[in-house]
Amino acid sequence: xxxxxxxxxxxxxxxxxxxxxxxxxxxxxxxxxxxxxxxxxxxxxxxxxxxxxxxxxxxxxxxxxxxxxxxxxxxxxxxxxxxxxxxxxxxxxxxxxxxxxxxxxxxxxxxxxxxxxxxxxxxxxxxxxxxxxxxxxxxxxxxxxxxxxxxxxxxxxxxxxxxxxxxxxxxxxxxxxxxxxxxxxxxxxxxxxxxxxxxxxxxxxxxxxxxxxxxxxxxxxxxxxxxxxxxxxxxxxxxxxxxxxxxxxxxxxxxxxxxxxxxxxxxxxxxxxxxxxxxxxxxxxxxxxxxxxxxxxxxxxxxxxxxxxxxxxxxxxxxxxxxxxxxxxxxxxxxxxxxxxxxxxxxxxxxxxxxxxxxxxxxxxxxxxxxxxxxxxxxxxxxxxxxxx
Amino acid sequence: xxxxxxxxxxxxxxxxxxxxxxxxxxxxxxxxxxxxxxxxxxxxxxxxxxxxxxxxxxxxxxxxxxxxxxxxxxxxxxxxxxxxxxxxxxxxxxxxxxxxxxxxxxxxxxxxxxxxxxxxxxxxxxxxxxxxxxxxxxxxxxxxxxxxxxxxxxxxxxxxxxxxxxxxxxxxxxxxxxxxxxxxxxxxxxxxxxxxxxxxxxxxxxxxxxxxxxxxxxxxxx
Numbered sequence: 001x002x003x004x005x006x007x008x009x010x011x012x013x014x015x016x017x018x019x020x021x022x023x024x025x026x027x028x029x030x031x032x033x034x035x036x037x038x039x040x041x042x043x044x045x046x047x048x049x050x051x052x053x054x055x056x057x058x059x060x061x062x063x064x065x066x067x068x069x070x071x072x073x074x075x076x077x078x079x080x081x082x083x084x085x086x087x088x089x090x091x092x093x094x095x096x097x098x099x100x101x102x103x104x105x106x107x108x109x110x111x112x113x114x115x116x117x118x119x120x121x122x123x124x125x126x127x128x129x130x131x132x133x134x135x136x137x138x139x140x141x142x143x144x145x146x147x148x149x150x151x152x153x154x155x156x157x158x159x160x161x162x163x164x165x166x167x168x169x170x171x172x173x174x175x176x177x178x179x180x181x182x183x184x185x186x187x188x189x190x191x192x193x194x195x196x197x198x199x200x201x202x203x204x205x206x207x208x209x210x211x212x213x214x215x216x217x218x219x220x221x222x223x224x225x226x227x228x229x230x231x232x233x234x235x236x237x238x239x240x241x242x243x244x245x246x247x248x249x250x251x252x253x254x255x256x257x258x259x260x261x262x263x264x265x266x267x268x269x270x271x272x273x274x275x276x277x278x279x280x281x282x283x284x285x286x287x288x289x290x291x292x293x294x295x296x297x298x299x300x301x302x303x304x305x306x307x308x309x310x311x312x313x314x315x316x317x318x319x320x321x322x323x324x325x326x327x328x329x330x331x332x333x334x335x336x337x338x339x340x341x342x343x344x345x346x347x348x349x350x351x352x353x354x355x356x357x358x359x360x361x362x363x364x365x366x367x368x369x370x371x372x373x374x375x376x377x378x379x380x381x382x383x384x385x386x387x388x389x
Numbered sequence: 390x391x392x393x394x395x396x397x398x399x400x401x402x403x404x405x406x407x408x409x410x411x412x413x414x415x416x417x418x419x420x421x422x423x424x425x426x427x428x429x430x431x432x433x434x435x436x437x438x439x440x441x442x443x444x445x446x447x448x449x450x451x452x453x454x455x456x457x458x459x460x461x462x463x464x465x466x467x468x469x470x471x472x473x474x475x476x477x478x479x480x481x482x483x484x485x486x487x488x489x490x491x492x493x494x495x496x497x498x499x500x501x502x503x504x505x506x507x508x509x510x511x512x513x514x515x516x517x518x519x520x521x522x523x524x525x526x527x528x529x530x531x532x533x534x535x536x537x538x539x540x541x542x543x544x545x546x547x548x549x550x551x552x553x554x555x556x557x558x559x560x561x562x563x564x565x566x567x568x569x570x571x572x573x574x575x576x577x578x579x580x581x582x583x584x585x586x587x588x589x590x591x592x593x594x595x596x597x598x599x600x601x602x603x604x605x606x607x608x609x610x611x
Contacts, residue, residue, distance in 0.1 A: 259545065362553075362557070362608060362609055362611055365557040365560065365561055365608055366605055366608055366609045368561055369560070369561060369564050369601065369604065369605040369608060370605060372561075372564050372565060372568060372601075373564075373568070373598055373601050373602065373605070376568045376571065376572070376594075376598070377594070377598060380572075380575070380590050380594060383586070384586055384587050384590060387586055388587075
């Protein structure tokens with residue numbers, strides 16, 4: 001009897017429990033309801049990974065049912081290429097009608113370049129699981145640092161500009177882009193250029209000026225973040241001294257020398273035979289000449305390629321100087337000063353040559369004077385001799 | 390011009406033998422010297438203009454002073470020249486025991502200066518022709534502080550082709566007419582100081598020939 005009572009209680013309890021168990025299992029309604037749950041959006045950060053990058057993926061799950069909630073109790077993502085490095089969701093969550101639930105995972109990849117499809121899985125309490133292939137791209141294309149223009153050659157102590165372009169050939173944006181300029185024996189301005197965010201496919205021009213003290217190499221380092229992953233690109237630009245093929249080349253011509261009151265007056269033309277503009281072209285005489293007013297220094301001004309201007313300088317030169325160095329200076333676009341020196345021969349209008357000419361030109365009058373004296377003396381001697389007789 | 394004056398130029402012996410009998414008078418000789426001085430002053434005016442032009446840069450407005458100084462200098466120097474020449478002739482003739490007075494020598498030198506008036510006129514005309522062709526350098530203040538530069542500027546001025554030609558012509562003309570004067574002075578001194586033709590020729594000829602040789606030397610080294 002007592003045994004029967006015990007079995008009856010057990011049976012009663014099981015009878016009471018069984019309907020409850022029957023509620024946790026799928027029903028036609030819950031299956032239909034879970035069918036209206038879908039992944040509405042997936043966001044990877046960064047948008048495209050480098051091999052070795054880590055990032056996050058945010059998955060938005062929307063309950064499309066208008067009057068029925070669904071309960072989810074497990075969510076995870078990943079495969080062998082896109083590894084999940086955070087914990088999966090293991091707790092139940094209720095997604096109300098027409099509500100969206102976000103699931104954020106940390107992932108990392110060591111995969112080669114390519115497109116990968118890690119699987120997002122979401123388990124329903126009252127139905128089967130939801131599986132979704134969340135596409136992600138692994139792209140190892142780095143940012144590009146391009147030299148748009150640079151001098152053919154550098155000059156010691158002369159500032160030259162290098163024109164650069166930073167380009168982002170990737171599909172995704174990168175952030176914290178900055179360019180560092182370093183090098184032994186150079187002075188760069190600026191030494192660091194902060195660019196910030198750079199959109200996919202975007203470009204930014206960057207100009208830097210270099211003042212080298214010796215032949216060296218300029219190292220350009222472009223740092224940027226892909227998501228939270230730092231990357232960099234480097235470029236080396238050799239700094240070799242020499243003659244810039246395009247630089248301005250002022251040349252003196254039609255030089256004429258005149259002298260007046262011991263002051264030499266040199267006039268001429270300056271032609272710019274180079275391919276760049278010569279700014280602030282100035283002409284002056286160097287030692288042993290001593291520049292004198294009114295044209296101690298003549299400022300010709302700016303000369304464009306193939307342009308020309310006239311100049312005039314006045315100076316004194318000590319006796320015995322047959323040539324005088326005339327200095328021609330100009331500035332390039334960066335303000336560097338260049339000097340060229342051309343020797344100018346002091347012409348025969350000088351005093352010394354005139355003196356030489358005087359020797360021969362005075363011979364005739366001197367001879368005439370002597371003849372006159374001889375005639376006078378001879379005449380009188382003859383007169384005296386004749387009168388004596 | 391009286392025949393007497395012409396005699397000075399072409400027959401000085403006859404002229405001075407006539408003058409010897411008359412009382413010495415410096416009126417006409419002084420007039421001759423004054424005339425020569427005036428011509429020299431005009432020449433000095435022209436040449437002073439060149440100097441004024443050269444100094445224009447350092448002493449603006451001083452042109453008139455320089456020109457007037459040159460004129461006065463030329464006039465005064467003519468009279469000084471008269472006295473110096475007479476003094477030299479007097480002293481040298483004293484060595485030959487000359488007898489006449491200094492005033493008589495002055496008179497002789499004054500008359501003998503007559504050909505040089507013609508010479509000065511020729512010089513004046515030559516200067517009028519040549520002076521416009523002369524490129525006159527202008528001294529600057531900076532140049533004035535450098536003696537070497539002043540010398541260089543002066544050289545440049547003197548060696549201007551037109552200036553050189555003018556100097557050569559005027560020197561030769563001066564020599565010709567000075568020798569003509571010397572010819573007259575020999576006869577004048579001979580009569581004025583009672584010297585033999587030989588002694589008179591030495592008294593006048595030696596200083597004049599030395600002076601002419603000096604002029605010739607200056608012409609050569611110009």
